[in-house]
Amino acid sequence: MVVDFRNEPFTDFSKEENRRAFEEALETVRAQLGREYDLIIGGERIRTEEKIRSINPSNVDETIGYVSKANQELAEKAMQAAAKKFEEWKAVSPEARARILFRAAAILRRKKHEFSAWMVHEAGKSWPEADADTAEAIDFMEFYGREMIRLSERQPLTRIPGEDNELYYIPLGVGVVIPPWNFPLAIMVGMTTASLVAGNTVVLKPASNTSVIAAKFMEILQDAGLPDGVVNYVPGPGVEVGEYLVKHPLTRFIAFTGSRDVGLRINELAAKTVPGQKWIKRVIAEMGGKDSIIVDKDADLDLAAQTIVTSAFGFSGQKCSACSRAIVLEDVYDEVLNKVVAKTKQLKVAEAKSFGIDMGPVIDENAYRKILDYIEIGKKEGRLMTGGGKAEGNGYFIQPTIFADVSPDARIAQEEIFGPVLAFIKAKDFDDALRIANNTEYGLTGSVISRNRANLEKARTEFHVGNLYFNRKCTGALVGVHPFGGFNMSGTDSKAGGYDYLLLFTQAKLVSEVF
Numbered sequence: 031m032v033v034d035f036r037n038e039p040f041t042d043f044s045k046e047e048n049r050r051a052f053e054e055a056l057e058t059v060r061a062q063l064g065r066e067y068d069l070i071i072g073g074e075r076i077r078t079e080e081k082i083r084s085i086n087p088s089n090v091d092e093t094i095g096y097v098s099k100a101n102q103e104l105a106e107k108a109m110q111a112a113a114k115k116f117e118e119w120k121a122v123s124p125e126a127r128a129r130i131l132f133r134a135a136a137i138l139r140r141k142k143h144e145f146s147a148w149m150v151h152e153a154g155k156s157w158p159e160a161d162a163d164t165a166e167a168i169d170f171m172e173f174y175g176r177e178m179i180r181l182s183e184r185q186p187l188t189r190i191p192g193e194d195n196e197l198y199y200i201p202l203g204v205g206v207v208i209p210p211w212n213f214p215l216a217i218m219v220g221m222t223t224a225s226l227v228a229g230n231t232v233v234l235k236p237a238s239n240t241s242v243i244a245a246k247f248m249e250i251l252q253d254a255g256l257p258d259g260v261v262n263y264v265p266g267p268g269v270e271v272g273e274y275l276v277k278h279p280l281t282r283f284i285a286f287t288g289s290r291d292v293g294l295r296i297n298e299l300a301a302k303t304v305p306g307q308k309w310i311k312r313v314i315a316e317m318g319g320k321d322s323i324i325v326d327k328d329a330d331l332d333l334a335a336q337t338i339v340t341s342a343f344g345f346s347g348q349k350c351s352a353c354s355r356a357i358v359l360e361d362v363y364d365e366v367l368n369k370v371v372a373k374t375k376q377l378k379v380a381e382a383k384s385f386g387i388d389m390g391p392v393i394d395e396n397a398y399r400k401i402l403d404y405i406e407i408g409k410k411e412g413r414l415m416t417g418g419g420k421a422e423g424n425g426y427f428i429q430p431t432i433f434a435d436v437s438p439d440a441r442i443a444q445e446e447i448f449g450p451v452l453a454f455i456k457a458k459d460f461d462d463a464l465r466i467a468n469n470t471e472y473g474l475t476g477s478v479i480s481r482n483r484a485n486l487e488k489a490r491t492e493f494h495v496g497n498l499y500f501n502r503k504c505t506g507a508l509v510g511v512h513p514f515g516g517f518n519m520s521g522t523d524s525k526a527g528g529y530d531y532l533l534l535f536t537q538a539k540l541v542s543e544v545f
């Protein structure tokens with residue numbers, strides 16, 4: 031009998047012993063930089079000629095590791111290994127599968143700072159952001175393990191005399207797991223372990239920018255006793271390897287988290303039946319966002335300002351949940367804008383390894399250029415209040431940037447920038463604010479800062495986002511507490527860390543016997 035699920039606590043970095051322990055972990059990881067990582071297919075380690083060079087976005091001269099790079103031939107090998115292993119793995123009991131997750135969670139908990147340190151180096155996360163990512167990865171394993179046990183119990187049915195009726199949640203088959211780089215541990219772990227605990231086998235194609243952290247997680251799965259072939263690790267280019275796997279006739283489902291465009295492409299490819307395919311592929315896609323915080327005229331304006339700054343600039347705005355639009359009622363617009371600009375000017379942008387920074391770099395050269403291009407667009411679409419360009423450093427550093435008086439239809443108010451760029455939009459009244467908030471094609475997160483009960487109730491029904499928060503930030507969903515996922519072009523309406531999530535990785539079989 032396992033104890034009830036509890037969220038993993040975050041590390042208190044105000045305590046000196048915790049800061050010291052984290053410094054040590056950073057050093058431990060630093061000593062391991064530049065190593066090589068192999069593909070893992072059916073337990074076999076495969077080293078390829080061609081490599082992905084993973085670099086530190088805070089210092090582009092620093093190599094985090096060289097990761098072997100799969101091609102279509104190796105993707106085929108991984109698919110065959112996963113399909114073969116499925117025949118055995120599906121027969122392993124749900125409890126035994128869950129125990130592997132609990133053990134993996136325990137190992138990760140023991141190596142918590144080390145894994146967070148890898149993310150500081152490889153993804154440019156600040157200490158607390160990296161710590162939260164590791165905690166979420168632990169939570170996913172603890173939560174999905176318990177969920178699988180719950181789903182394997184006797185299911186409620188209307189029972190009738192003379193028949194024995196049972197409903198079982200059985201696995202689907204081979205799942206292709208394609209995570210993003212921005213929650214390189216938590217989201218990759220969540221989608222991979224949900225798949226495997228439900229009895230599926232996995233071909234995991236991690237994001238290239240963060241393929242080392244995924245390789246480190248493969249070591250944990252092995253230490254936890256996961257049999258070879260249940261998860262097959264094949265880093266490689268999205269278009270070449272990712273699409274090959276998505277189109278494959280043996281692929282039963284695809285668990286994807288990433289951008290809108292790639293999600294739609296995967297959905298389209300998966301919908302096309304190929305020769306030899308015996309099922310309709312299931313696509314679980316969690317995609318982008320263009321998230322708003324509404325500030326009402328009677329709101330606590332200091333709370334509003336702090337909430338906007340944290341939600342917009344945490345991890346340099348590289349969260350699907352990040353606030354990129356502050357929609358403020360005209361009565362308090364100038365005051366909120368001034369407070370937010372003042373706070374933003376205080377933010378410290380520096381290398382992620384330094385304690386106490388507010389923002390590290392953005393992930394890579396492409397992101398850097400794209401965000402700087404959007405800043406130039408913003409200069410034509412709004413009034414630049416702070417930031418507006420590169421920041422100092424030998425990495426991809428960008429100043430936290432705010433534009434005021436942006437039209438709700440402007441490009442910077444509609445398109446996902448995925449960087450530290452915030453648009454201020456003026457609303458005439460609360461209804462106008464809700465209209466503006468709902469006028470994007472996304473529907474992921476949103477917040478309302480208000481003391482007006484009627485307005486909060488109105489937002490509760492009319493603000494169309496998957497994760498709606500009142501008087502708090504719109505980032506930082508906790509597993510089990512705030513099941514996470516959005517509407518419209520933000521995805522397929524799934525809820526990671528929710529009580530219905532594992533159903534997406536199973537199919538229900540009813541067996542009825544007349545005695």
Ligand SMILES: NC(=O)c1ccc[n+]([C@@H]2O[C@H](COP(=O)([O-])OP(=O)(O)OC[C@H]3O[C@@H](n4cnc5c(N)ncnc54)[C@H](O)[C@@H]3O)[C@@H](O)[C@H]2O)c1
Nearest residue numbers: 210211236237268269272273288289292316317318319350
């Ligand atoms: N809704 C959510 O829960 C959530 C969470 C995190 C990130 N995101 C979104 O993810 C995006 C940022 O992540 P990203 O830059 O890694 O996204 P991305 O779409 O560029 O890449 C995501 C993954 O897809 C792979 N890929 C790329 N092209 C592919 C193709 N043609 N076929 C198959 N796979 C392919 C990539 O290699 C990577 O592993 C943002 O849009 C963000 O909003 C959403």
Ligand SMILES: N[C@@H](CCC=O)C(=O)O
Nearest residue numbers: 349350351505506507514
């Ligand atoms: N679940 C995270 C966002 C994941 C996307 O980047 C949050 O709630 O902030």
